[in-house]
Amino acid sequence: xxxxxxxxxxxxxxxxxxxxxxxxxxxxxxxxxxxxxxxxxxxxxxxxxxxxxxxxxxxxxxxxxxxxxxxxxxxxxxxxxxxxxxxxxxxxxxxxxxxxxxxxxxxxxxxxxxxxxxxxxxxxxxxxxxxxxxxxxxxxxxxxxxxxxxxxxxxxxxxxxxxxxxxxxxxxxxxxxxxxxxxxxxxxxxxxxxxxxxxxxxxxxxxxxxxxxxxxxxxxxxxxxxxxxxxxxxxxxxxxxxxxxxxxxxxxxxxxxxxxxxxxxxxxxxxxxxxxxxxxxxxxxxxxxxxxxxxxxxxxxxxxxxxxxxxxxxxxxxxxxxxxxxxxxxxxxxxxxxxxxxxxxxxxxxxxxxxxxxxxxxxxxxxxxxxxxxxxxxxxxxxxxxxxxxxxxxxxxxxxxxxxxxxxxxxxxxxxxx
DNA sequence: TCTGGGGTCCTAGGACCC
DNA sequence: TCTGGGGTCCTAGGACCC
Numbered sequence: 001x002x003x004x005x006x007x008x009x010x011x012x013x014x015x016x017x018x019x020x021x022x023x024x025x026x027x028x029x030x031x032x033x034x035x036x037x038x039x040x041x042x043x044x045x046x047x048x049x050x051x052x053x054x055x056x057x058x059x060x061x062x063x064x065x066x067x068x069x070x071x072x073x074x075x076x077x078x079x080x081x082x083x084x085x086x087x088x089x090x091x092x093x094x095x096x097x098x099x100x101x102x103x104x105x106x107x108x109x110x111x112x113x114x115x116x117x118x119x120x121x122x123x124x125x126x127x128x129x130x131x132x133x134x135x136x137x138x139x140x141x142x143x144x145x146x147x148x149x150x151x152x153x154x155x156x157x158x159x160x161x162x163x164x165x166x167x168x169x170x171x172x173x174x175x176x177x178x179x180x181x182x183x184x185x186x187x188x189x190x191x192x193x194x195x196x197x198x199x200x201x202x203x204x205x206x207x208x209x210x211x212x213x214x215x216x217x218x219x220x221x222x223x224x225x226x227x228x229x230x231x232x233x234x235x236x237x238x239x240x241x242x243x244x245x246x247x248x249x250x251x252x253x254x255x256x257x258x259x260x261x262x263x264x265x266x267x268x269x270x271x272x273x274x275x276x277x278x279x280x281x282x283x284x285x286x287x288x289x290x291x292x293x294x295x296x297x298x299x300x301x302x303x304x305x306x307x308x309x310x311x312x313x314x315x316x317x318x319x320x321x322x323x324x325x326x327x328x329x330x331x332x333x334x335x336x337x338x339x340x341x342x343x344x345x346x347x348x349x350x351x352x353x354x355x356x357x358x359x360x361x362x363x364x365x366x367x368x369x370x371x372x373x374x375x376x377x378x379x380x381x382x383x384x385x386x387x388x389x390x391x392x393x394x395x396x397x398x399x400x401x402x403x404x405x406x407x408x409x410x411x412x413x414x415x416x417x418x
Numbered sequence: 419t420c421t422g423g424g425g426t427c428c429t430a431g432g433a434c435c436c
Numbered sequence: 437t438c439t440g441g442g443g444t445c446c447t448a449g450g451a452c453c454c
Contacts, residue, residue, distance in 0.1 A: 010454085031423035038423070038454075051454090054422045072423090099454070188452045221428095221452095248425060297422065307446085342424095 002147040003105040005088050008135040010101035011039035014077050015070045017133045018406040018414050026067040033398045071399035079407040084132050091124050096241050106237050121163030140165040144235045145228035148185040176203035186225045243281045249273040250342025253395040260332040265390030270343035271320040284313035287347035292331050295339035302336045313349045321386045
């Protein structure tokens with residue numbers, strides 16, 4: 001049995017944790033640079049606020065309905081995520097944190113211990129709410145895709161109240177026939193439209209297709225989804241937890257950048273983020289892509305990328321920073337108003353099997369990076385930086401509606417007045 | 419006045435080589 | 437004179453997710 005536990009409009013719910021005065025109000029959270037709407041709380045959803053629309057296009061509508069607007073406060077969301085995941089982990093010995101607000105649980109040999117999955121799901125919900133004030137939905141299913149579907153039902157379909165179980169034919173039919181096919185994990189808008197043409201409109205319609213036929217008409221991914229919807233597991237626990245094949249850090253600037261120094265500081269900062277994530281999943285970077293671009297909405301769209309190959313795969317932030325700084329003059333073109341830039345590790349290797357270079361000494365220093373990560377984990381990721389990342393760079397993102405740093409700054413810690 | 423997210427994976431097609 | 441295969445690497449773009 002699998003379970004998927006995830007939060008209801010996570011970012012918006014996080015904003016409500018330390019500010020009870022907005023709990024009963026419509027709340028939306030904006031993406032980086034306050035560009036688009038990326039989280040809509042249930043109250044705002046009922047007003048008809050769409051997800052992923054550019055903020056400036058919907059500004060007036062939000063003002064008219066007194067919607068509370070917040071910029072993304074990632075430090076807060078990351079801290080609350082850790083708390084939430086720790087609570088959930090107590091309920092299963094096999095947890096995989098899939099994203100900032102989702103975790104899969106695999107229950108092996110639990111059938112003797114748990115006789116009422118429904119009650120168990122509510123136990124998890126109550127504990128998370130009590131300890132973090134975050135609302136979560138819990139979906140149980142015999143395959144990961146069914147657990148996802150059950151989670152959808154738990155949160156979105158009337159009558160489920162936060163917990164759903166899909167483990168037999170009756171519950172499969174009940175849940176899948178009430179789900180649009182695009183609510184199935186792995187079926188997006190494009191595939192949805194093509195499936196609709198074939199009169200496949202609900203999850204149940206899709207489950208009743210021939211998997212083989214779906215493969216020839218669409219892809220191996222759709223074939224797998226059909227099987228999963230029928231209780232035939234295709235995604236193993238190892239598939240879900242597989243290390244990433246690529247790791248990127250990219251961002252648009254708070255204000256346009258047109259000098260090479262600023263561009264370099266931004267790129268080195270992205271390099272540091274990528275390196276940190278790579279160390280977390282115990283990989284090493286063999287090849288790195290470094291890119292910078294103007295906006296695709298500009299008249300003369302400019303986009304330049306360079307691939308750097310390390311002779312010895314590395315996870316060392318200093319080595320990566322040096323490599324980036326060495327190519328900045330091939331990336332930078334005077335006169336371009338840069339809109340975004342980024343760095344991506346596009347070829348990764350396992351750090352257990354490091355291939356050394358016979359002809360050059362390795363400058364990797366695992367102890368240094370271990371110490372560096374230790375300090376940043378303890379005091380926040382900005383505590384220790386490479387000098388080339390710069391200090392207080394003007395390109396940092398716009399966050400006009402930022403909530404206080406309730407969990408990471410002494411001055412912002414909530415006060416209780418008696 | 420201007421404003422348009424970020425991450426991951428996959429594939430088609432072009433360039434190049436033998 | 438004309439036509440032919442298969443591999444690798446790279447890039448751009450599509451698709452999906454949140």
